[in-house]
Amino acid sequence: MKYVKTRWKKVWKLFTTFLKIGAFTFGGGYAMIPLIQKEAVDKNGWVTDDDILEIIAIAESTPGPIAINSATFVGYRTAGVMGSVAATLGVVLPSFVIIFAISFVLRQFQELKAVQYAFQGIRAGVLALLCKALWGMYKKNQKNWASYIVMAGAFILTGLLDVSVLPVLVGCAVFGLVTAKVMERRAQK
Amino acid sequence: MIYLELFLTFFMIGAVTIGGGYAMLPLMQEQVALHWGDLFPQEAITNFIAVSESTPGPFAVNMATYVGSEVAGILGSASATMGVVLPSFIIILIVARFYDKYRNSSIVKGVMTGLKPAVVGLIAGAILSVALDVFFPAGLSAAALTTPAFYLSAGIFAVMLVLAMKKVHPILLIVLSAVAGIVIGYLGLW
Numbered sequence: 383m384k385y386v387k388t389r390w391k392k393v394w395k396l397f398t399t400f401l402k403i404g405a406f407t408f409g410g411g412y413a414m415i416p417l418i419q420k421e422a423v424d425k426n427g428w429v430t431d432d433d434i435l436e437i438i439a440i441a442e443s444t445p446g447p448i449a450i451n452s453a454t455f456v457g458y459r460t461a462g463v464m465g466s467v468a469a470t471l472g473v474v475l476p477s478f479v480i481i482f483a484i485s486f487v488l489r490q491f492q493e494l495k496a497v498q499y500a501f502q503g504i505r506a507g508v509l510a511l512l513c514k515a516l517w518g519m520y521k522k523n524q525k526n527w528a529s530y531i532v533m534a535g536a537f538i539l540t541g542l543l544d545v546s547v548l549p550v551l552v553g554c555a556v557f558g559l560v561t562a563k564v565m566e567r568r569a570q571k
Numbered sequence: 572m573i574y575l576e577l578f579l580t581f582f583m584i585g586a587v588t589i590g591g592g593y594a595m596l597p598l599m600q601e602q603v604a605l606h607w608g609d610l611f612p613q614e615a616i617t618n619f620i621a622v623s624e625s626t627p628g629p630f631a632v633n634m635a636t637y638v639g640s641e642v643a644g645i646l647g648s649a650s651a652t653m654g655v656v657l658p659s660f661i662i663i664l665i666v667a668r669f670y671d672k673y674r675n676s677s678i679v680k681g682v683m684t685g686l687k688p689a690v691v692g693l694i695a696g697a698i699l700s701v702a703l704d705v706f707f708p709a710g711l712s713a714a715a716l717t718t719p720a721f722y723l724s725a726g727i728f729a730v731m732l733v734l735a736m737k738k739v740h741p742i743l744l745i746v747l748s749a750v751a752g753i754v755i756g757y758l759g760l761w
Contacts, residue, residue: 440673447591454660499753499755503753504748504752506728508618508621512694523688542699551587551689558689561681
């Protein structure tokens, strides 16, 4: 009985903690990691620093937003499936509520001249932000012929030739499988 | 049914995109244009990226909530958000149990060798559509090069790129761009 009670307490605590994390991290993803570290490792001792490194590695190699991956993982490690549901719900809820409210505000004000002018400038600024994000992702990639071919191929196919994203992703995955095998063979020789 | 369409579209987006941040942008842009193109011109998506940068939460969740809300109200929001979240939720529950096997699997390693650089190329493609909309809102033409709007946008872009590289906070950057846009607008130059 006592076990059940502490478990539900943990589940609740997971929910409120991730609610807080979701409400206060701007930019999502990696921006969340230090906060998760502070709350889940230092404050509550749910997971260890090693687990956090593991979470980043897993999040990078599985589909989906890093914030969701980390919340699900920490929740599961701490209190099983119920824990993962609580943590994921917690991390999603703030952005859901905020964006839902904002979508109304946007609709109300988008006809205003000043707002249209503002967004005209903002779009040029967003382009700069996206370029910076792209540069960051480019730097993290391996610098070898295979990855340059994939980058250029994916860009040319989707950006210039209007091929759909999904088949390009599948093609790149297959290409990766083959080149990884080839490189492995070469390394063995 | 509109809710199912939202759920399935965002489920697919959530299931196949690897990597955080803007990794989902290319597929989102394409799928949103495909399903609800009349509601979301490129301009609306670029505007929303600014909103997402200035509010808490992951880009994917923000975008799903926004598209869902515009298409079908609160239930639409909930369907799209559930859709984008569920794949990673399920996959992490499975992977959390078999992590060592998963990490050392040569198939996973191989697939990642292809997907990581692919995401970079895809995002570059998505950025190209944003750039075309920013610099050539009326379509690609030499005539656009004679308008002041082209050079003003280019100027804002260049200044903001320098500031972004100097790690100025994204929200400050967006506010500065907005101020520039308003000033230029009331000077009648757009």
